Amino acid sequence: MRKGIEAMRKNRKKKSGNVILLLLALFCVGIGIWLAASENAPIRSNKLDERTAQAAASPQTEETGYTPKENHVVEPKVTDTPAPVSLKWRKKTTKLKVGKTYQFKVSIKNGNAEKIHWSVSNKKIATISAKGVLKGKKKGTVTVRAKYQKASVSCRVKIAETKRKKIIGIDPGHQQTGNAALEPMGPGSSTRKAKVAGGTSGTSTRIPEYQLTMTVAKSLKKELETRGYGVVMTRTKNNVNISNKERAEKINKSGADICVRLHADGGGSSARGASGLYPSSQNPYVGSLSSKSYKLSQSILKKYCAATGIKNRGSVKRDDLTGTNWSKVPVIVLEMGFMTNSAEDQYMASKKGQKAMVQGIADGIDAYYK
Numbered sequence: 221m222r223k224g225i226e227a228m229r230k231n232r233k234k235k236s237g238n239v240i241l242l243l244l245a246l247f248c249v250g251i252g253i254w255l256a257a258s259e260n261a262p263i264r265s266n267k268l269d270e271r272t273a274q275a276a277a278s279p280q281t282e283e284t285g286y287t288p289k290e291n292h293v294v295e296p297k298v299t300d301t302p303a304p305v306s307l308k309w310r311k312k313t314t315k316l317k318v319g320k321t322y323q324f325k326v327s328i329k330n331g332n333a334e335k336i337h338w339s340v341s342n343k344k345i346a347t348i349s350a351k352g353v354l355k356g357k358k359k360g361t362v363t364v365r366a367k368y369q370k371a372s373v374s375c376r377v378k379i380a381e382t383k384r385k386k387i388i389g390i391d392p393g394h395q396q397t398g399n400a401a402l403e404p405m406g407p408g409s410s411t412r413k414a415k416v417a418g419g420t421s422g423t424s425t426r427i428p429e430y431q432l433t434m435t436v437a438k439s440l441k442k443e444l445e446t447r448g449y450g451v452v453m454t455r456t457k458n459n460v461n462i463s464n465k466e467r468a469e470k471i472n473k474s475g476a477d478i479c480v481r482l483h484a485d486g487g488g489s490s491a492r493g494a495s496g497l498y499p500s501s502q503n504p505y506v507g508s509l510s511s512k513s514y515k516l517s518q519s520i521l522k523k524y525c526a527a528t529g530i531k532n533r534g535s536v537k538r539d540d541l542t543g544t545n546w547s548k549v550p551v552i553v554l555e556m557g558f559m560t561n562s563a564e565d566q567y568m569a570s571k572k573g574q575k576a577m578v579q580g581i582a583d584g585i586d587a588y589y590k
């Protein structure tokens with residue numbers, strides 16, 4: 221029983237302690253509410269700001285009426301992912317000539333082709349415009365790159381030198397009136413020869429050699445130009461006075477690569493055929509041009525005789541020709557045929573014959589350069 225009273229007392233004590241704790245708790249809550257109330261306005265405004273931001277990030281929320289829960293992050297939709305870019309010029313390596321241009325074309329998905337950034341690895345070798353036009357500047361290799369965002373493609377391009385066209389010097393032999401005044405046969409030579417000899421003439425046609433060589437030279441010039449050569453003539457009129465030395469110097473200064481001196485032969489009435497006169501390797505002035513001159517002579521004779529049917533008398537070494545000895549480029553005298561031979565005279569004077577002769581000489585020059 222005492223034990224029971226003791227327990228009741230303890231119980232009462234415990235109850236009164238609980239009441240105190242409860243009152244304390246209420247007091248704290250009261251303070252809390254008061255503090256909360258004083259900060260009410262800014263809290264609300266923060267929440268509004270959050271919602272506005274989320275709505276802006278994801279317009280879906282307003283349209284669907286869906287209000288994102290707290291801490292729910294809505295990722296903005298990415299619509300401009302790096303697009304795959306590809307060059308249409310698919311060769312790994314390709315060539316472009318100096319001075320020429322090439323328009324690159326790129327196919328692009330999900331992007332604006334105008335925003336492609338073009339670049340080259342070396343602007344001294346080639347340049348590229350904002351629209352992808354590549355221009356060759358000088359010999360070399362460049363990498364062309366097309367970039368769009370993180371995607372890029374590239375292409376190696378070889379810039380090649382444009383082949384300079386070959387310049388052919390043509391000297392239509394002789395002139396209306398010869399010049400018997402003398403000039404040295406070669407540089408430093410004590411041997412002096414007539415500046416321009418008179419030349420021969422057609423036994424049948426009476427055409428003078430200077431006229432035949434001019435007619436053929438003019439057609440040959442046209443033909444060679446059609447074939448892509450540059451042509452330099454020592455004379456374009458018959459009524460001139462230009463020595464053989466002067467003709468050679470004119471060709472030397474012109475930048476010509478080779479020189480073909482057109483002549484026709486004179487001899488007995490039965491003599492016939494074409495020959496090529498070239499300097500020997502022992503020639504004190506142009507010995508170094510001997511082998512190339514020989515090659516030129518052989519190339520032209522072969523094609524010339526094949527085209528015309530004129531007999532090939534072959535290449536003949538001649539070191540006594542002023543117009544040859546002053547040359548600085550491979551040079552030959554082409555004796556096209558004998559004007560003292562009636563048949564060859566008439567053939568060379570005919571349009572048909574001249575057409576074949578010109579084709580043959582041009583073919584020979586082509587062959588020389590092959």
Ligand SMILES: [Zn+2]
Binds near residue numbers: 393394429484
């Ligand atoms: Zn001649």
